[in-house]
Amino acid sequence: MSNDLISGASCADAFPDRDRAEEIAARVERFVREVVVPYETDPRRDHHDCPTDELTRELRQKARDxxxxxxxxxxxxxxxxxxxxxxxxxxxxxxxxxPLACNTAAPDEGNMYLLGKMGSPMIRERFLEPIVRGEKRSAFFMTEPAHEGGAGSDPSMMFTECRKEGEEWVINGRKAFITGAEGAGVGIIMAKAPEGACMFLVDLPDPAIRIDRVPRTIDSSMPGGHATVTIRNLRVPDDQMLGAAGDGFRYAQVRLAPARLSHCMRWLGACIRANEIASDYANRRVAFGKPLVDHEGVGFMLAENLIDIQQCQLMIDWCASVLDRGDNGNVESSMAKVSVSEALMRIADRCVQVMGGSGLTEDSIVEQVFREVRAFRVYDGPTEVHKWSLAKKIKKHWKQANE
Known part of the structure; x- marks a missing residue:
């Protein structure tokens, strides 16, 4: 693929806030290791094993302090x-x-970015600021039930509709896999109008938005799980639309690449920790007369983890530099999402394998990280969708170059 299609931004590009970012990162790491890690065995979980809002509030207060x-x-x-x-x-x-404790988790982190960039002063004050302060969680309502033919990886299939009535919009439809909808205080709802896709900000809960079910999923790190909801005659004032009618897909693109990349960031951190745990186990555990790490079959897996971790860090930094330069980063974030999610899956899988039976238990976070990363390969676009999108761009670029 030529450099005309891929951004030439590099990790050597200007990084003016490096020192400030490193200082903040050091404080965050100290807080997570010293304060948050002991909470990993806290029993306050819902019936799907997700952290409860009570636990969330307690962790956020400690982060605030x-x-x-x-x-x-x-x-x-x-x-x-x-x-x-x-x-x-x-x-x-x-x-x-x-991420839950520090308020850097999905979907809040992506929603904060979008509202900070595109929200009106009223929307920023009413909806964004409580999320930033960690007082409310948010949910992004876009995906729809697959068995009903609704929007998933292809948002153009959206069935949820909105129509203008006086100074209000009326929304009807169904949504699925809405992360954190149960217990959220702010919702961003996508629906289609004759003008095109629209985004609306709403206070939650609302009697017009009914949570039908919260299916049990492989991952369990996000409060509220991933709900299926029915929206019936939801009335939203005109000033709670983000931008204008028809701007919805354009605004979704503003959120898309940074939110996709931030998933890579958070789960890389989890895999770094899982690898630390697996490495410690391999150095302490003795089998067949020597530590596991001295057996090439084990030592090589840990070496491959280090290689994958470094490659993930470089890919994230490269894609971030593209976004910092002002490009939309859609191509680069697709590449990063594929590369990082697949590498993290390899890392998490090796960690489980190195630890044997211990890696299959809840005695450490290793088995949870494996489950969470497996889910990450699906959400924010499965690997295959991103590859298909990249292949289309290759074909388009080839045609343009050969006309």
Whole structure:
């Protein structure tokens, strides 16, 4: 693929907030390792094994007291660069509870970015600020039930509709896999109008939005799980639309690449920690007359983990530098999502394998990280969708070059 299709931004590009980001990241890492990690065995979980809102509030208060709540958004409301954000979010991910405690978790982190960039003053004050302060969780309502033919990886299939009635919009439809909808205080809802896709901000809960079920899924790090909901005659004032009618897909693109990349950041942190645990196990555990790490079959897996971790760090930093330069980063974030999610799956799998039976138990976070990373290969676009999208761009670029 030629350099005309791939951005030439590199890790050597300007990184003006490096020192500030590293200082914040160091504080976040200390907080996660010393304060959050002991909570990993806390029994306050819902019936799907997700952290409860009670546990979330307690962790966030501790982060607030430590000065590391929403650390990637600075006191003046500005945002760290994407490269700076990577330094911080990787550290917050060292525990599955870390992003939740520090308010860097999905979907809140992506929603904060979108509302900070595109929200009106009223929307920022009413909806964004409580999320930034860690007082409310948010949910992003886009995906729809697959068995009903609704939007998933292809948002153009959206069935949820909105129509204008006076100074209000009326929304009807169904949504699925809505992370954190149960217990959220703010919702961003996508629906289609004759003008095109629209986004709306709403207070939650709302009687017009009914949670039908919260299926049990392989991952368990996000409060509220991934709900299926029915929206029936939801009335939203016109000033709670984000932008104008028809801007929905354009605004979704603003959120897309940074949110996709921040997933890579957080789960890289989790895999770094899992590898630390597996490495410690391999050095302490003796079998067949020597430590496991001295057996090539084990030692080589840990060596491969180090290689994959380094490659993930470089890929994230490269993609972040593209976003910092002002490009939309859609191609680069697709590449990063594929490369990083697949590498993290290899890392998590090796950690389980190195630890044998111990890696299959809840005695450490290793088995949870394996489950969470497996889910990550699906959400924010499965690997195959990103490869298909990249292949289409290759074909388009080839045609343009040969006309």
């Amino acid at each position: 430590a000065g590391v709540l929403t650390p990637h958004i600075l006191p003046d409301g500005s945002h760290l660069s994407q490269r700076g954000t990577a330094r911080v979010l990787i550290r917050s991910g060292l525990s599955p509870l870390g």
